Amino acid sequence: MSSSLxxxxxxxxATFVVAGFVKGVTGMGLPTVAMGVLGTLMLPAHAAAMLLLPSFVTNLxxxxxxxxxxxxxxxxxxxMAGIVGGTIAAASFIAGGGGEWAVVGLGAALTLYAGAGLTAWRLDVPWRHERWLSPAIGAxxxxxxxxxxxxxxPAVPYLQGLALKKEDLVQALGLSFTVSTIALAIGLAKERAFAVDDLGHSLLAVAPALIGMWIGQRVxxxxSADTFRRWFFVCLLGLGIQLMARAFV
Incomplete structure (x- = not known):
């Protein structure tokens, strides 16, 4: 193997160790961190294919x-049905149809999420609105x-707005992320941006992610959870802005 490889x-x-650590501490963030960092190293479609197995295993x-x-x-x-339908329908964008704008979209998503986290913005979802709002948020x-x-x-702010118990919220996030991972794999495979051979590269990322998650759970x-979350969102904001700026450099 060459030195560059x-x-x-x-x-x-290292990216997956850090991403797993964030998930171990906060209960979320592995695909977000992995996509943000890997998006600076490779095309978003390649990064998404690589995170499939680590994301699936840790979320399960x-x-x-x-x-x-x-x-x-x-x-x-x-x-969940909305997530599956929306992901498969839009997978052609990340799989190549969007080009550099997929990177801009990734940066924008990270920036929006970081901004919501830093401002402590929260939804309040009344029970009577769940019937129509849930599939719309999923889509x-x-x-x-x-x-x-x-x-x-907007899945995370929405689930946080359902006033679930802490343990139920953690499980609901795991459910949403697991379904999203499966739907993304189906969408990438449908667009021929992910094949069985790619599982080998994704499999190699599972161990670092699990090691990072174990360390995160231990510490x-x-x-301070509040301090950690604040710096987590600051780093995401920086990544998001950097990814968006790449389209104009």
Whole structure:
């Protein structure tokens, strides 16, 4: 392996360790961090294909860490259906049709998410509006996922606005991210931007992600969650602005 390839592999592994660490501390952020950093190293479609297995494994772990999977599925299935439909419909954008604008879209999604996090903006979702709002939020999240590889906007603010118990919120996030990962894999495969052979590269990223997640879970109680989240969003904001600026340089 040449020195440049070794350095590239080392940067990818380090990216997934950091992304896993963020997820271990906060319960989210692995695909967001991975897409943000890898988006500076490779095309978004390649980055999205690489994060599929690490995202799937860590989110499945998060999803089944509590007892409320069936109840959450019964409540949130319209949102999940919207995510699947929107992601598959928009996957052609990240798979190549969007070109450099896919990078701009990725930067914009990261910037919006970071801005919402830094301003502590929260939705308040009344129960009576869930029937129509849930599939709409899912569809918009799916379109953004299919276009950028980022799962969080507007799914995370919406789920946080449902007034779920802390454990249920963590599981609901795991459900949303798991469904998004599967839908993104289907969308990329449909557009011939992801094949079985690509699983090898994605598989190599699982171990660093799990190591980072384990470390994050170990130190979660020893650091200030508010301070960590604030710096996490500041870093995402910087990444998002940098990615958007690349289209104009």
């Amino acid at each position: 070794a350095m590239h592999a080392g940067l990818v592994a 772990w998060q999803l089944f860490a509590g007892p409320s999977v069936r109840a959450l599925l019964g409540r949130l299935w319209p949102m 918009v999240t799916g379109v953004i996922t299919g276009g950028t590889g980022v799962f969080v906007v 979660r109680g020893r650091i």
